[in-house]
Amino acid sequence: MTQVLLSGCGSSGPTPSGADTLTIGAYSVVREALHDGILPAFRAQWKARTGREVRFEESYNASGAQARAIRSGFDADIAILSLEGDMTLLVKQGLVKESWDKGPNRGMVTRSLVVIGVRDGNPKAIVDWSDLAREGVAVLYPDPKSSGGARWNINAIYGSGLLAAQGDRAAGLAQLASVQKNVVNMDASGRQSMATFDRGTGDAVVTYENELLLQRKLGRGAAPYVVPNSTLLIESPAALVEASIERHRNRQLAEAFLEFLTSNEGQEVLVKYGFRPLDPSIDNPARPPLPTGLFTMKDLGGWPKIKKDVYDAGGIWDSLFIGSQVTNRGK
Amino acid sequence: MSRHGIPHNSWTSLSIRTGSLLYLAVMVILPLVALGVQAAEPGPWAFWNEFTNPFAWHALKLTFTTALAMVAINAITGTATAWVLVRYDFPGKGFMNALIDLPFAVPTVVTGIMLVALYGPTSTLGAIMGQSGFAVIYQVPGIILALLFVTYPFVIRSVQPVLYEMDRAEEEAAATLGADDWTIFWRVTLPTLWPAIVTGSALSFSRALGEFGSVVMVAGNRPLATKTGPMYIFGEIESGNRHGAMVVSVVLLTCSLGILIVLNRLQRRGDESHGR
Known part of the structure; x- marks a missing residue:
């Protein structure tokens, strides 16, 4: 066909x-x-x-x-x-070809980290995911429904909670929920999220390290960021x-x-x-070394498992909001 | 075949009618039918499930309530603006008249960015409003604001010509008989304007149901809070749930069509009662 x-x-x-x-x-x-x-x-x-x-x-x-x-x-x-x-x-x-991921790099060609972009001088003293859950911190990340790439960000937050609790999904959910409650705007794509942050909205933006470094390269400001100690290695594929x-x-x-x-x-x-x-x-020796708590999608059980656990209908992502609605009603 | 004394070749008349019906079919009906068929294909149960999904339901509800709020405001401000443009003379009136249509020419994404710049949390105005608990941007009022902007000309442009053509003898007669300004407006002017206000409101309502570009910039798009129908549709398509997207589209379209039909009827009845 x-x-x-x-x-x-x-x-x-x-x-x-x-x-x-x-x-x-x-x-x-x-x-x-x-x-x-x-x-x-x-x-x-x-x-x-x-x-x-x-x-x-x-x-x-x-x-x-x-x-x-x-x-x-x-x-x-x-x-x-x-x-x-x-x-x-x-x-x-x-x-x-089915064998596209069988090479030495498993078909992966680009790598990056999920990091937290902050304002100049990091006025809210953000260093880790838990800081994004503090009261009065306004967070941006794109909507993982409309942006597949946004799932890297969500996975990083969820995964760090999950791995800290030896794979307890409830801990991952709790970590994600604590950050989501501070999210003020969810753009349709990562680039749009970055643009919203550039226009002054939010105290922190969860994005890829390379996106912030590109801002610097293009002369659009200092684009300061912090690398959480436990974060996700982004690995993206290419194939014929x-x-x-x-x-x-x-x-x-x-x-x-x-x-x-x-x-x-x-x-x-x-x-x-x-x-x-x-x-x-x-690697460029001038930039922060890879964090000690770096994990990969494999550590989280792989994409198919995460897709099923987190993003499929009725998964963790949905329960974030259904849950919050229930508590709102209770108030 | 020949009406109003215009000679018609019956062959020409037939082909024009067939042509325009075909054009309507190809441009409007065919895509809508395709959408309906695809949404209905997995069966009524699947359709119901997607429709009653809390995320879809909330997004639909939000889209309708914000559109209704916009219509309520537009019907009043639009009529008032048309009134000012027709009944008063003042310097710069021509320029103001030309400005009215401008919102149609602004790309909706630009509208969104502009509103965020003006009323967003980083603007002085937005910061003051936010501190006093009236945050607009990334909240529901921001959605209504964006809808008001993109539908601004509709009511004005449908009321304006009716006001121009209106016979002022009736108003003058009422004044002679001792009616005050308010009574004249309420009992004489408004009944004449009513069909035009309804038309303008219906158009802006339909336009608002599908508005994406500006709303996506100002809404915040938080599920079960500020995510509207069109943004929900976009998200479901991007995350591989085409059926869910189509169900919500079909619901939006059906409601839109229903409202247009009802308003059309109301308007015709209004026309008839005024002997038009």
Whole structure:
């Protein structure tokens, strides 16, 4: 079915100009790092290696929307997404190989941390998740219903409570509920949440470290932040979209690009844009080391389990509000 | 076939009618039917479950109550504004008249940002209001404020022409007979304006039910508190619950359609009673 759809649109084969073309479907957070950093670096490398030019076609969108676009026929050769689950969607459609996550990095290409952005001078003295639960602290994070990427933030808060209590879900729920009660505004995406914070709303914004470092790089202020001692390592995947590559006949180019992303050279570019490298030894020594309480999605039982426990209907996320409604009624 | 003395080629008339009906079908009816079919497909039980889900229910309720509050305010302020524009002369009237339609031209997201800048917790006004317990932005009043802005022209623009064309002889006769200004307005002017006020209100209500861009910026979007129907729909689509999104859309659309039909009837009755 999808094959029929795909063959119905666009041209196939190499472009007439003689340049090699690579179509990239990525999640919005990597836009600057890709467009200004990775793509020019790879273009130079490819030229030196093969003597040929590369032309990129780039699309950036929220991770879930991007995955849906590729599923419905957007012919990206490379999918760079925020969530493993979005890649699974493409695997189920037969667009991405089932073995995409079997490599040394399990298919992951970008890394970051969930951190707390604060105001200049950290006037509310925020250092950890518990500080976000204090009275009078206004918190921002995006809505995990409308933003798949927002789930990293929620998972970090929930997970740190969960792991501190040896996997007791009630403790995770309590930690999340204590922060949620201070949330003043839930934007539709992480970028919008950051923009709301920039415009002056809130004392703290829960976001990715690389988003705050990008603010600094773009000269939009000091963007101070704190790294909670127990926080989540964000790991985002990339994979070849087999159906598109078959049609564009650019396997060699696509494979080289994916390899470049995980190579030290590619990772160093990502570090410049605020991401954490796959290999910690090439990290920027000037920034805070990885916290001792760092955990991964694997420590939380993996994405499918978290999706079921937290985000599915009747899960922990829903119970946060149903619960608060019950207490409101009791008042 | 030829009415009002305009000669009509019956073939031309037929094709124009068929054409416009087809256009309506393709542009409006077809997408709505597709939506309805998809929402109904998993069966009435699944539909009911999505509809009575507390998050969906609250979002729908919030959307309707804020839209109604907006309509109540707009019906009064819109009529008053139209009144001022028609019945009074003052310097800058032409400019004011031109300003009325501007809210239609402002991208709704910009409306949202502007309202946050003006009344948000970081603005002087917003800080004072927040401290005195009347926070607007990220609260329900913010939603109503955004709706008021995006629907601003509707009532004014439907009342204004009726006021212009109104025969003032009736009002003058009432004054001659000793009625005071208020009685004249209430007994003579308002009954004439009523259908136009209803039309403007109905349009702004329907527009408000689907408003997303500005509301998402000012509402705060907290579930079971300040998350409206359109934001709920967006969230459910993004998190993979297409059916839940469609059920809420269908409910919003059905109510909107029902209200438009009822108001249409009321308006026609009003027209008839005034011999129009």
